Amino acid sequence: MLQPYRELAAVPRVPALLIWASLGRLHMTGTPLAMSFLIAGWTGSYTLAGVIGAALLIGIGVSGPVRGRAADRRGAAGLVMVTGVGYGLGMIVLAFVPTWLPGSWWPVMAVGAFAVGLFNPPVIPVSRAIWPRMLSGSALNSAYTVDATLTELMYAVGPLLAAALVAAVNPEMSLVISGALAMLGAAGFARMLSVAGQSGPVATSDQAKPRRAGLFTVPGVSASLLLSFFLVAALLMVDMTIVAWARNVGEPILAGVLGAVWAVGSGIGGLVAGGLRGAPRLTRRVVLNLLGVAALVPVLPPVFDPASPWLIGLVLLFGGAAIAPAVAAANARLGELAPAERRTEAYGWLSSASTAGFAIALPTSGFLLDHGGPSVAAAGAVVMVTLGVLLAARIPAAKPEPEPVLS
Incomplete structure (x- = not known):
């Protein structure tokens, strides 16, 4: 079971790249929680908190394919560095808007959040696109699994750190730290790309030709992107549900603790799955995800009131x-389906699909929380994963193409 991990660790620079790729996205895991507390306290509305959070994520989603295409054509290291600085500074400014303006000025915050999102560093698409260039076989599958597992661990650390800062200091400081982490993570990841020789563009024989429509004509690519949309939307709806319940009971730190428990459970599952031989069965894994989300509905208010944090934690674990x-x-399936010279762009679109899922989930969960309560919001997440199951069953398997030579 450990053999794939040994193969992965034996490739130079890969472990360091995995770590910095995870640290480079740490800021994103705590930002929704910090921003939710900040905006809900500023405006008194979860719905408006969701709208402003969605504006940030729409900006991130719009920039995703553009950043991915630029990384494919011109290289990634400099792009990651410059956008990381812009995003981090913008997030720090956003943190203080509620102290400068009354809550009725929330549209200004929404516009600013959208603008900051445009500068989100493309750590996620770049990191996912380089694994097939450096690895193959079981080591490649393990890389995707370790990548997802480390991401989940970041979802344990990020919300817990954000919630601790909210409880100990204030939401403004939590968002400031998020911006600082964005700059630090982008700088470290950009440096490791250069050290590993992965900072340049992907050389292809037709690189100078315009890249018109074609990526979405590949069978399964569109379905893979929609699958990520629904999976991410469901995950964030659950996260928002936990945040709202913790805020309603007057214990904001519980949001971070329960989020950490959820992520630890995911990390354990990922480590086990990463050591398994053979191709992963996508539909089966999404069905198991559906069962895990559905189990939350009966343990939350108003179905189960007062809810027990111990029971919620057990279900989340x-x-x-x-x-x-x-x-x-x-993620692995999309990497197999996308042409090698457009893989970063494909993962850029994946980031866009994921952030679109965030953008839909934030106001949707806010509305369900305002009008139905936590269990109703969790039921909305169940609907999202159910749609994901239907899509997963339609995505074909594919063999990866030969990798082009890096310039």
Whole structure:
């Protein structure tokens, strides 16, 4: 079971790249929680908190394919560095808007959040695109699984750190730290790309030709992107549900603790799945994810009131074990389907699909929380994963193309 991990660790620079790729996305895991507390306290509305959070994520989603295409054509290291600085500074400015303006000025915050999102550093698409250039076989599958598992661990650390800062200091400081982490993570990842020789563009025989429509004509690519949309939307709806319940009971730190428990469960599931031989079964993994999310509905208010944090934590621990395996299988499948010279662009579109899922989930979960309560919001997440199951069953398997030579 450990053999794939040994093969992975034996490749120079890969472990360091995995670590910095995870640290480079740490800021994203705590930002929704910090921003939710900040905006809900500023405006008194979860719905408006969702709208402003969605504006940030729409900006991130719009920039995703553009950043991916630029990385494919011109290289990634400099791009990651410059955008990381711009995003981090912008996030720090956003943190203080509620102290400068009254809550009725929330549209200004929404516009600013969208603008900051445009500068999000493309750590995620770049990191996912380089694994097939450096690895193959079981080591490649393990890389995607470790990548997803480390991401889940970041979802344990990020929300817990954000919640601790909210409880100990204030939401503004939590968002400031998020911006600082964005700059630090982008700088470290950019440096490792250069050290590993992965900072340049992908050389192809037709690189100078315009890249018109074609990526979405590849069978399974569109379905893979939609699958990520629904999976991410469901995950964030659950996260928002936990945040709202913790805020309602007057214990904001519980949001971070329960989020960490959820991520730990995912990490354990990912580590087990990463050591398995053979191609991952995507549909089965998404079905298990559905069961984990559905188990939350009966343990939350108003279905179960007052809810027990111990019971919620237990459900999250076991239900979370299906998250990383499902995400890893979905990411690997897209990497197999996309042409090698457009893989970063494909993962840029994946980031866009994921952030679109965030953008839909934030106001949707806010509305369901305002008008139905946590269990109703969790039921909305169940609907999202159910649609994901239907899509997963339609995505074909594919063999990866030969990798082009790097310039």
